[in-house]
Amino acid sequence: MTIKIDAHIQALPATIPFVAPERTERESGNQFVARLGANENNLGCSPNAIEAMARIASQSVGQYADPENFSLRRALCQHLGIEMNNVVIGSGIDGLLGLIVRIFSSPKDTILTSAGAYPTFNYHVAAYDRTLLTVPYRDDHEDLDALAQEAQKTRPAIVYVSNPDNPMGTWWPAKDIENFINKIPEDTLIILDEAYGETAPEGTLPAIDCTRANLLRVRTFSKAYGIAGLRCGYAIGNSALILPFEKIRNHFGINIMAQAASEAALKDQEWLMQTLETNAQARDRLSAIAIENGLKPIKSATNFVTIDCGQDGAYAMQVLKGLMERRIFVRKPMAPVLDRCIRVSTGKDEEINQFSTALAAVLKDLQ
């Protein structure tokens, strides 16, 4: 006799949204020389955060962390000008997306996103037995008009939009996002994913307005702040949207390092400004390398540059494979049309040098 597994879960495939570079390294027996595939900040994080981690390691790592995440939430409130009941901390945006799907929809409900957008969101939608509905990108942007029209037509429980976008790196100015928000039915929850908000040009993020009853914005310390390994993200919204998290979240789940290091990182805005400058320079360099090699970089507001390889998805896959074989870890969009591209994170100078050399060699091999 086999043990009962919830029927829906039983029917799911065992899957993972992203293959880890560590797996590729184990399978190939080779370490990557450049880690440019996961949109991490390879420059690390604020020394304040490192100091906070060292303090925790030697003093209080044996203690459970504050389940109310009070100190970090207070710091975020001061930083953002919001109230304590307008923010909830999660295990990265990934953890929050799972909770949001679970809270704000029910089995079989429809959830709307763009075809080719963040796979981990889709993973949670499937895992909770919701129905995914997609509209295609337009001109490498999430198509706000098409998403709004589809939302008006199908009235999904949730619509998920990222600004700036991943995997294309494109973005909309704040006023376009605000127009989009205003067009979404009031009974559809909007998830506005701003994981790459810090690296975007001024005027990209709408002003925070927690009176909006159907908007949750999610942000993270994994990208610009450089502590992806700790898993710390947060959702901002109306208190009526934040309260339900308290009913089901794993209260003691946010680790003590994440709480302390995130707060310390937040309080070092000077370091953030420096890393944003370095990131912008690296973005320019990646774009220049693409052009030098006859490829087309897509203008990016993120910590990566998505590069149009100029042919079809099969060709871009060849480019990706060539780079991976040369021990350059990059990833690529997989949805039709977007799949003509590879996606390269801003990394350290020496990593970008390695990428540059490898790209030229790969393209030559493919001629």
Add this chain to the structure above:
Amino acid sequence: MTIKIDAHIQALPATIPFVAPERTERESGNQFVARLGANENNLGCSPNAIEAMARIASQSVGQYADPENFSLRRALCQHLGIEMNNVVIGSGIDGLLGLIVRIFSSPKDTILTSAGAYPTFNYHVAAYDRTLLTVPYRDDHEDLDALAQEAQKTRPAIVYVSNPDNPMGTWWPAKDIENFINKIPEDTLIILDEAYGETAPEGTLPAIDCTRANLLRVRTFSKAYGIAGLRCGYAIGNSALILPFEKIRNHFGINIMAQAASEAALKDQEWLMQTLETNAQARDRLSAIAIENGLKPIKSATNFVTIDCGQDGAYAMQVLKGLMERRIFVRKPMAPVLDRCIRVSTGKDEEINQFSTALAAVLKDLQ
């Protein structure tokens, strides 16, 4: 118009399994002088683990951790003599319990536990809309016979047992647990929570047998290993029980510090042996203090001592409140009969001194 919230979640209270000491400190404006309420290892962790954390903080905290938790799983397999597909890592046992309820039962299914056992398990059961069924403790032990009888009668989806037990600190020898396991219907999943397995006497933990098709054992690095703040636990079982986790878990959710520090801690068994000795001495001291004050310590296999205050639950609550007012953080069981006790974690010598002084004063006040 208000946004839709899943009807079951909407009906839940906003609750938390445990009030954090940090909240009490914020509300009282006073810091605790002894933190003896959460069964943490106040001696911290292995220097190996501290070194691993420092390395991560300065080198790789900006990277997402391996979602397959490969290195830690391999170390656990070597340590336990099991295969890679017999173990899954979670965000502490708390995180694993949520996943287990979600995978191995469906809404409205019955789940069996002991009345007064671990509240976080009950929290997940309620949060996933399952029905909790309980049997009382007997003589301060989880009543294995009554649990087995109830399981045979009601055939619950899951039965949850801890050995050693929390909050009473009592335990059963391995052969009694094995007999219990053999009596449970084959289509009921047994969760055997061994969070306090390391501190128990030899002969408490049954030999690991991953051929058993309905048994998951959960363990943690939060107790004896002293890294509760990092959130790292694991489940051991038949590969058919481990596989479904891959379908729904947050793959990138286990933070990089937890993975590295847990592995380093596991590899320092010498430190573990030392801390177990210190723990046993502290347990003896707490028991002696209880006896000196005319109270009855319950023999413990854990890192805490549960103390029978000799009267009813209201009286024990007065003792607890008196200790808390004297800035000694302790907790107490809340279920009838068990509630005549307070629960005191083994801490540092100076913390136990503080507890000793405060307890005598509290009991004098209550005379």
